[in-house]
Amino acid sequence: MDPSRSIPNVYNLGFKAGSLVAELLYMRRRLTLSEVADVLTSFPVLYKEWWLNLVANDPIHVLVETTLIIAIVYFLVSRSKDWKASDEKEKLTAKEENELLYDWKQNIRAPLAPKVQHQPEYAVIHKTDGRTITLQVNVSSSMSASSVSTDSTPVTNNVSTEDAFKGGATRASENTHPAPEFKTVLNFGTSDYLGRSASNSLIKEAALKALDKYGCGSCGPRGFYGTVDVHLELESAMAKFIGTDDAILYSDGASTVSSTVAAFAKRGDLIVADEGIYEPLMTGVSLSRANVKWFKHNDMADLQKVLAQVQESDIKLGRKLNDQRRFLVVEGLYKNTGKVVPLDDLIKLKEKYCFRLILDESNSFGVLGKTGRGVTELFGKQLMRDVEITTISLENAVGSIGGVTVGSEEVVDHQRLSGSGYCFSASSPPFTATAAIKSIELLAEQPETLKQLRENQLYLRSKLLNLCQHKLEEVLVITSDERSPMVILQVADIPETKNLDEIAFLSEVVKESLNRGVAFVATGHQSVGLVRTAPPPAIRICVSCLHTKEDIDHAVTALGESVDFVLNRMHDS
Incomplete structure (x- = not known):
């Protein structure tokens, strides 16, 4: 039986074409020219037969298809004419082009580089050496905190003192000003x-050896040719x-802190954070897109109130504890206030209300605790049990570059794919990792440095208390924790x-102190808009x-002389 008879005529074209293709594929000889000509001439006949059968059996289909084909052809033809007409119509004359170019140059074009207000009085940090700092200044420069910068660009008054004293060597300015003095x-x-960071010969020696061995850069992110053996050694150490x-x-x-918070807290999660956290933690909280509630700075009573409100909301909504990931975010030693977190009370609340704790020990590591292991050691708490996630900057007491997050294997492994600062930033230079390794070794081998630090901070605090209470008539008060350096x-x-x-007032005091050979930092105005609650102005x-x-x-x-000088000058004016 011929299969084509059982198939509707409307499909004859497809069936015959398929049969012909199959015959050509499976035949074992070459076609002759006459056979090729027969194949080519049969297609118009088949198409005509298919079209007539389609008109007879399904005229509506033919009408719709024909209308669409005509519309497409018309659209293509008309658009091509419109484009040609539009190009001809919108083509500018030479005069119009010149007028537009002149107007752009005069009124719209931004300068290739911002204009710099050159000032003859400026200074740059030339070198830090532990207890001292060397400034490169003009002969005519009056020493002021507003004229200090960590780069070689002439300084304007909006440069913060805090930025000026971050430390580190910089190259000298190339300019036509008078020869500088130091x-x-x-x-x-x-x-x-x-x-x-600058004065330990053992760390310098280890860093130089690493620089000779590895070179300066690491050539990529940690997961893409950027991991060197010393990176793994530092993590293990x-x-x-x-x-x-x-x-x-x-x-x-900074990216250690912000990336860690954002790696664990996501949209729909809950973060309860201290209002006094510094900028990197604030950035991590913002990047997480989690729901955020705040409690008053270092106020455990207010924290309990906030957590109780969350618990009441859970009961009202019928929400279970495991329906939402929840984190407390605090610092061990707050950078902006110098206060130490009351970790005992904090952990009790964490356990009572079933939260995880993200603790930043960037400023407390190396200075708090019997052996410098931070605020957890100070309060006798255990990492991974009492504190689930801990971030530590290597740029303070360790004196290197970078940061680490410590915790369980799950905490660390999760960040190797979810920590944006780990995945997308170039890894730290091997010599800085080597310097950090040596610094941690010295922290364990030389406990006398920690002992000397504590003696110095107690001596400084006692002298400042005496100054504030007697000579300055309590114009200034100490608000930081006595355990803080x-x-x-x-x-x-x-x-x-x-x-x-x-x-x-405080900025002028810092300037005058610099005139008297001491570098302090004025704070409070640099962080406006970058933190939840701007810290009060302070030194x-x-x-x-x-x-x-x-x-x-x-x-x-x-400091005492500077305060007296500034107060007298303000009273006179």
């Missing part, structure tokens, strides 16, 4: 508490020292200071184990 002042402005299963190394201290001085809330512009004084009692005496004397 001035060395006492460094109470950086957080190099253990004197690791940190995990062993701190007492956790594992650690993960980031190339930047970072002392925060704020303007006292007394009638005499009611109308005082605190930011201007931050960071002491290190390298400072002597004579250095501290000179710093306190310079």
Whole structure:
């Protein structure tokens, strides 16, 4: 039986074409020219027969298909004519082109480079050496904190003192100003508490050997040709020292904190954070897109109130505890206030309300605890049990570059694919990792440095208390924790200071202190808009184990003289 008879005529064309193709594929001889001609001439006949059968059997289908074909052809033809007409119509004359170019150059074009207001009075940080810092200044420069910068660009008044004293060597400015001179002042402005970053010969030697062996860069992110053996050694050394299963190394201290928070907290999760957290933690909270609730700075009573409200909301909505991931976010030693977190009370609340704890020990590691292991050691708590996730910057007490997150294997492994700063940033140079390894070794081998740091911070605090209570008549008060090597001085809330512009006053005090050979940091105005609650204006004084009692005496004397000088000048004006 011929199969084509049982198939509707409308499909004859497809069936015959398929049969012909199959015959051509499976035949074992070549076609002759006459056979090829028969095949080609049969297609028009088959198509005509198919079309007539389609018109007879399904005229509506033919009408719709024909209308669509005509519309497509018309659209293509008309559009091509429109494009030609549009090109001809919109073509500008030479005069019009020149007028537009002139107008753009005069009114719209932005300058290729921003205009720099050159000032003859400026200074750059030339070198840091632990307890001292060397500034390169013009001969005509009047030493002021507003004329100090960490780069070689002439400085304007909006450069913050905090940025000026981050430390590190910079190249000299290439300009036509008078030959500069160098001035060395006492460094109470950086957080190099253990004197690791510039003055330790053992760390320098280890870093130089690594630089000779590996070169400077690491050539890529950690997961893409960027991991070097010293990166893994640093992770192992940190995990062993701190007492956790594992650690993960980031190339930047700030991105360590922000990437870790964002790696665990996601949209729909809940974060309860301290209002006083500093910028990197605030950035991580924002990047997480989680629901956020805030509690008053270091106020455990207010934290309990917030957590109780969350619990009441769960009961009202019928929400189970495991329906939402929840995190508490705090610092061990708060950078902006110098306060130590009450970890005992915090962990009790964490366990009562079933939260996980993200603790940033960037400023407490290396300075708090019997052996410098941070606030967890200070309170006798255990990592991975009492504190699930801990972030540590290597840019403070360790004196290197980068940061680590420590915790269980699950905490670390999760970040190797979810930590944006780990996945998408180039890894830290091998020599900085080597310097960090050596610094951690020295922290374990030289406990006397930690002992000296604590003696210095107690001596500094006692001298400042005496200065504030007697000579300054309590114009300034210490608001930081007595266990902190970072002392925060704020303007006292007394009638005499009611109308005082605190930011201007403290900035001038820092400038005058610099004139007297001591570098402090004025804080409070740089963080506006970057944190949840801007810290009050203050003077931050960071002491290190390298400072002597004579250095501290000179710093306190310079501070007292500067406060008197600025107050007298303000009263006279």
